[in-house]
Amino acid sequence: MPDSSDAWRIQAIGDGIDELRVYRADQSGRHYLARGVTAGLGELEGVGIDNLQLVALPHYIRVEGEDTEYRIVAENLGPARPGWEREPNHEPELATELTAGVALRGNLYHSNRPDWYRFYLPGENGVRIELTPPEQGSIRPTLYWGDDDIARGGSIDQDDGAMVLTGRLPAGEYYLAMTNRDSAGTYAVSYDLASPWGEVAGHALSTSREHAMSLPGDGVVNLPHSELGQEYQWFRLPEGEAPRTVTVARLGDNRLARAPFEIIDVQGQALERESVDSDRDRAEVERVEVPAGGPWYLRTTSARLGSIELEVTDPLLSERHAREQDWQDDIEATLEVQGEKLAAWHGQAQRLDSVLRVTNGGEQRHELPLAAHASQAGWRVEGLDGSMALAPGESRELPLTWTLPPGLADDQPVMLFVQAGSAVVTARLSTTASSTGGSGVSDEMREALFGRVDLAWAGLGAHFVDPDSGEPLEQEWQRRVDGLGYLIDGLSSAGSYLMFQGEPGETLPPLRLAGEGGEIQALVINQRSGHAPVERWREIEVSVGDSPDSLEPLTTLLLEAFDGEQVFLLDTPVEAKYLGIRPLLFWGSVSRRADTGIGQLRVLGEPSAELAEQRLDLLEGVRGGHWIYSDPERGALHEFNHAAREQVLPSERNMQHGIRHDGNPTSMVFGFHQQRAAKLERLVWQDDPEWEGLPVEHVRVYTATESPVGPWERQAAWRMERDDELRDELILEEPVWARYLRLEIREPDVDAEQRSPRWRRPAAIAAFEAAPLGSSESILGYWGQDAQEGPFEQVLAEAALPAEWMMRPVHRKILGS
Numbered sequence: 001m002p003d004s005s006d007a008w009r010i011q012a013i014g015d016g017i018d019e020l021r022v023y024r025a026d027q028s029g030r031h032y033l034a035r036g037v038t039a040g041l042g043e044l045e046g047v048g049i050d051n052l053q054l055v056a057l058p059h060y061i062r063v064e065g066e067d068t069e070y071r072i073v074a075e076n077l078g079p080a081r082p083g084w085e086r087e088p089n090h091e092p093e094l095a096t097e098l099t100a101g102v103a104l105r106g107n108l109y110h111s112n113r114p115d116w117y118r119f120y121l122p123g124e125n126g127v128r129i130e131l132t133p134p135e136q137g138s139i140r141p142t143l144y145w146g147d148d149d150i151a152r153g154g155s156i157d158q159d160d161g162a163m164v165l166t167g168r169l170p171a172g173e174y175y176l177a178m179t180n181r182d183s184a185g186t187y188a189v190s191y192d193l194a195s196p197w198g199e200v201a202g203h204a205l206s207t208s209r210e211h212a213m214s215l216p217g218d219g220v221v222n223l224p225h226s227e228l229g230q231e232y233q234w235f236r237l238p239e240g241e242a243p244r245t246v247t248v249a250r251l252g253d254n255r256l257a258r259a260p261f262e263i264i265d266v267q268g269q270a271l272e273r274e275s276v277d278s279d280r281d282r283a284e285v286e287r288v289e290v291p292a293g294g295p296w297y298l299r300t301t302s303a304r305l306g307s308i309e310l311e312v313t314d315p316l317l318s319e320r321h322a323r324e325q326d327w328q329d330d331i332e333a334t335l336e337v338q339g340e341k342l343a344a345w346h347g348q349a350q351r352l353d354s355v356l357r358v359t360n361g362g363e364q365r366h367e368l369p370l371a372a373h374a375s376q377a378g379w380r381v382e383g384l385d386g387s388m389a390l391a392p393g394e395s396r397e398l399p400l401t402w403t404l405p406p407g408l409a410d411d412q413p414v415m416l417f418v419q420a421g422s423a424v425v426t427a428r429l430s431t432t433a434s435s436t437g438g439s440g441v442s443d444e445m446r447e448a449l450f451g452r453v454d455l456a457w458a459g460l461g462a463h464f465v466d467p468d469s470g471e472p473l474e475q476e477w478q479r480r481v482d483g484l485g486y487l488i489d490g491l492s493s494a495g496s497y498l499m500f501q502g503e504p505g506e507t508l509p510p511l512r513l514a515g516e517g518g519e520i521q522a523l524v525i526n527q528r529s530g531h532a533p534v535e536r537w538r539e540i541e542v543s544v545g546d547s548p549d550s551l552e553p554l555t556t557l558l559l560e561a562f563d564g565e566q567v568f569l570l571d572t573p574v575e576a577k578y579l580g581i582r583p584l585l586f587w588g589s590v591s592r593r594a595d596t597g598i599g600q601l602r603v604l605g606e607p608s609a610e611l612a613e614q615r616l617d618l619l620e621g622v623r624g625g626h627w628i629y630s631d632p633e634r635g636a637l638h639e640f641n642h643a644a645r646e647q648v649l650p651s652e653r654n655m656q657h658g659i660r661h662d663g664n665p666t667s668m669v670f671g672f673h674q675q676r677a678a679k680l681e682r683l684v685w686q687d688d689p690e691w692e693g694l695p696v697e698h699v700r701v702y703t704a705t706e707s708p709v710g711p712w713e714r715q716a717a718w719r720m721e722r723d724d725e726l727r728d729e730l731i732l733e734e735p736v737w738a739r740y741l742r743l744e745i746r747e748p749d750v751d752a753e754q755r756s757p758r759w760r761r762p763a764a765i766a767a768f769e770a771a772p773l774g775s776s777e778s779i780l781g782y783w784g785q786d787a788q789e790g791p792f793e794q795v796l797a798e799a800a801l802p803a804e805w806m807m808r809p810v811h812r813k814i815l816g817s
Contacts, residue, residue, distance in 0.1 A: 007077040007086070011036070011048025012063045014070025020047045021062040030060060034088045036109040038183040041136065046070075049109055051077070052087040089116050092144075092175050100413050101428075103130075103190035106178065108139060114179040119191050121171050122412060123377030123560065124211075126194035128202065129165040129176070133157050137184030143205075144175040146532035148588060150207050155180060167205025167213065168196050170587055171377055171562045172533035193415045195424045196373050204233060208588070209266070210538070212236040212297055217321030219312035221300070232299050233308065237263070238316035239294035247276060248298070250284045251309040259308040261300040263288050271296075290314075327421035330362025331390075335418050335425040344410035344431035349403050354427065356398040358420045360390035368421040375415040377560040378405030388420065407564075446567060449522055449604050450783055451776030451791070453514070453612075456579065456603035458488045459623040460514035460611070460773075460780070465578075467509055467548050477509050484509070487601050490624065490673075497529035498597035500583065507582040510548040513603065515611030517577035520544065521570060523555075524602035526785065528563040534588025535596045536561050541584055544576035551580040559598070561587045565785045579603060604782050612774025615681070617766040623780060624673025625767075628708045628740070631667045634659055658693025658758035661747055669708050670741045670767070676779040677705050677739035677792035680732060681770035683718070686763050687726035693760030696720060698746040701730065703738035705792070712742055735770035737792050 012020045021035040034049045042050055061072060080086065085096045085106035095118035098104060106115050121127070131141055133156040141163070143151035156163050176189065198214060203223055206213045212234035215221070221235065237246070252258035262270040271288050278285040290296055300308055337354040360366055368388045372381045380403040390396065402416060414429040456462045464473045464484045476482045486496040488511070500508070527536050539558055543551040557568050586596050606612065619625035659666070672678050680703070687695060697720050702712040715736055722728045743765070750757040771777035771791070783790045 005053065005080055007050075007079070007081050007084070008052045008054055009044070009048065009050050009075040009077055010052060010061060010073070011044050011046040012061075012065075012070050012072050013046035014065065014068045016068030017047045017063060017065040017070055019062075019064040020049070021064075022049060022052065023060040023062065024055065025058040025060060033059075034090065034109065035113065036183070037111075038109070038137075041109065041183060042105075042107040042186040044107075046073075048073075049087050050107060051081055051084045053080075085115060085117070090114060092116050092118070095175055097411075098176075098189070098191055099411070101190070101192045103132075103188050105186050105188050107186055108134075108137070108178055108180060108184040111180055111182050114177045117176040117178075117189060118173065119176075120173050120409075120412065121169060121375075122409065122562070123171050123375055123379070124196075125169065125171075125373075125375050125415075126196040127165075127167060127169050127191060127205075128194040129191045130189070130202075131156065131163040131165075132188035133160050133162070134185040134187040136186075137182055138180055139178045139184050139187050140180050141189075142177045142179070144177070145169070145172055145588070146534060148532070148534050151205055164202030165205050166194065166202040167207070168211045169205065170211070170533065171560055193375050193413070195417055195419070195426070197371065197417075197419050197424065198422065204235075206234040207232070209234050209297055209299075210585070215298065215312055215314070215317060217317060217324065219314060219317050221298075221308060221310040221312065223302075223308040232301050235298045235300075237290065237294065237296045237298060237314060238320055239296070240290075240316050241292055243289060243291050244315055246288045246290050247313045248286055248288070249278070249280065249311040249313075250286070251282055251311065252307075253282055255284070257307070258284055259300050259302060259310060261298055261310060263290065264297055264299055266295060266297075324422040326362070326364070327366065327368065327423065330360055330364070330366060331368065331421045331423050332359045332361060333357065333418070333420045333423040333425045335416065335427050337416065337427045337429065342404065342408055342414060342429055342431045344408055346406060346408065348406050350406075350408070352402045352404065352416075352429075354400045354402065354416070356384075356400055356418055356420070356425070357395065358388060358390065358398075358423075359395040360392060363392050365392060366390050366421065369419070371419040372400070373417040374402060374404065375413070376405055376408060377562055378566075379403065384418070445569060446784065449567070450794070451778070451781040452521060452604040453518070453607045453773055453778075453781055454490070454602045455513040455515075455518055455520065455605055455607060456488050456511060456601050457490050457514060458485060459490050459620070460607075460616070462488050462514045463512050464488075464509045465512050465548055470548055472512075473509055480506075481508060482595075483597075487598070489622075491600070495530065497531065497599050499595035500597045501595060502583075504584055504586060505582065507580055510551065511579045511581070511601075512548075513577055513579060514607065516608035517546075517575065518607040518611070519573045519575050519605045520579075520603055521573045521605040523557065523568045523570070524565050524600075524604060524782075525557065525559055525568070525598055526563070526565045526600035526602075527559065527561060527598055529597060529599035531595065531597055531599075533561040534586065535590055535594060536587050537583045537585070537596060537598050538587045539583070539585035540598075541580075541582040543580040543582070544574055544578065545580075546577045548578055551578060556584070563599075565602075573605065602782065607774050613772050615768045615770075615772055616780060617684075618672045618678055618680075618769060618779070619670055619765060619767050626671050628669045628671050630669070632664070634666060658691060658760045661694075661750055661757035661759055663747060665747065666745045668743050668745070668765075670743075670765075671708060671739070672741075672767075673779055674783075674786060674790075675739060675788045676783070676790040677737050678767075678769040678779045679735045679771060679777075679791070680738045680741070680767055681735045682732065682768050683730045683741075684764075684766040684768075685718075685720065685722075685728045685730075686765070687722065687760060688763035689726055691760050691763065693758040694748040694750065695722070695726075695760050696745055696762070697748050700744040700746070701732075702742040702744065703736055704740045704742070705737055706739070708740045739792070741767060 019037050022033045023030040036048045039047045089096045090113040095116035098117050098119040135158050138155040138157035140155045141153040204213050215235045250258035264270045273286045276285040276287045334357045382401045408431045410431050416427040475485050480501045482499040487498045541556050542554045544554045545551040699718040701716040704712050718730045720728045777791045779790045
């Protein structure tokens, strides 16, 4: 096959064909792609597969049958057919991508090979999933969030109507699998973003308390497909200022068919229920006295027959329903957005201006609650109050300014929602790489923190301590917490992260901040880790104090589940030496044996005076210093500064023996934290008297700001004059910017009669920058997640400003999140 993205239809046409399989062949053998077992599915005439994507390799077709003549037809359908699945998609890794608002058709060619679809939610959103049953056969859907199934449906066929699933789901990656006992003809599947408020038609996916949906205005909960979802379905009751009586009728043909329920609070404590005599057929009625306040939740699960049918009578529901009906009759709203496109993958936040128009066309005054939502996590809106009062016939306009996060994807729409009373208005925006809509703005909140010191960084001395003894802890603590060091090592990856096996409410050991602590101004959490979305922390309590046993709660942080940094500014900075972390809530239900956690913690602020004045060694591995290469390649010089994994360090024996003398200079090249450019002031060379070899006497010093292969600028000729501790220091005439440091070692002269001469490798090399740690100009300060840019780029940017700008102070305004 030629290499293309075309779709193919491959089928075997004949009366006795049982099965057709397609394989791809490469150097490692044949690999199964897809198979069909039923003739005439969808647009097929025979047995085969439609919409199959093939790559530029040989392919084999295997046909199974008996006593028949047949013909094989391979038809190129052209570029990807819009509106159809792509085969093969029988594994999650091969899932067909769903686009919001666009329906796809598919065929289930084999019962043992499910069709997989995938979509991604960039934030917590209301979602509507619609499944249209096939004309031939039936399908059974299952919805997964990461590795956890959150919706399992029964079979639907042509006698059933479309199955609609609605709910408010957290951010993350979702997979939808279509299976059944037999193959099935053409079905359709779609998903779209929906309003996060109010009642939504369809089967509720209220699978957790955090995502409970409001009860319908008529109080009827009818879920014929109640096997959807996890163990429970959750609904939120209205909150009132006075106690009230709520009655719930459980409907069903017999007692076993009637769904049980509870009304509970946020701690999971259930209110008492009392049976009520009723003349209704097929019903059991119970009464619950609900106290004032809230929130209160109705929790229910499927009965023996797999259905939920409840009727809730609540005076507050009736009042809400009547009020919303008045709003529906009288209130009209529109949302006009200026500019309908945003830049995709833009590195900064983007702003959009819009106008909300609300009109009261009725004859009574209305007090309307207002709310807003955007589909991407990290959004903000300015100009929207909590409510609006409108007199009869009055119309008002509210200018709203939306701030959307950096990195908007080019394959996902941006949805804006505004609620005025019961009216919900929306705007669907697209993203494009060449867009001029949505003005790019700097993230003032993040920029205001540039240069601040991470007081929770192990590279600066932060460490976890035993809460009883105050002694430093290792990676593991009480067999419940593993990977403590990864939380504060200054890195964040999917391979090394905190693994917490405690329950919500249990605390991590206290964290001793670097130095003597300091003034905390902001907290930064990065969720990037190997944890599935449901295993990530959603809510944490942060406490501070001057000792491990005097920690007091400071704030509670609500976290999103997506990878990347989430910044939380403190309203008032606080001084502290110790910090405590207590997870209060996870993003999903996990077993007691499951690991949960976050990827990285930063505590940004101003360090204590002693730490603030320090100039630390930039080549220390714990601070991001790293050996890059030596020229010529010399194994004994690999990673001598302990910057990387221990297994690549030379053996102690090789280190002691020194480097074989060959008469040629040797260069060693180093980089600093996140490949940032530092303003170097001095270098230190340290020998070990126990190591063999002639001491190095001459070293040339070069620096580069572009790449580890140059261009290089010569800075000094360093002639070693060691002190009694075999240590020498080079102070540069002027501090110099360096992203990479190259030391060219001239081998010491040897006696012609000396056998196998060697020169002594250094035990340590250190590099110190001119700016102290607390100056806001150190590369060891905070400059963004994984950012190569730092003080060097800031100086270049300031140099490019007009002279009159440089003469007046710059005041930064910090925006709330």
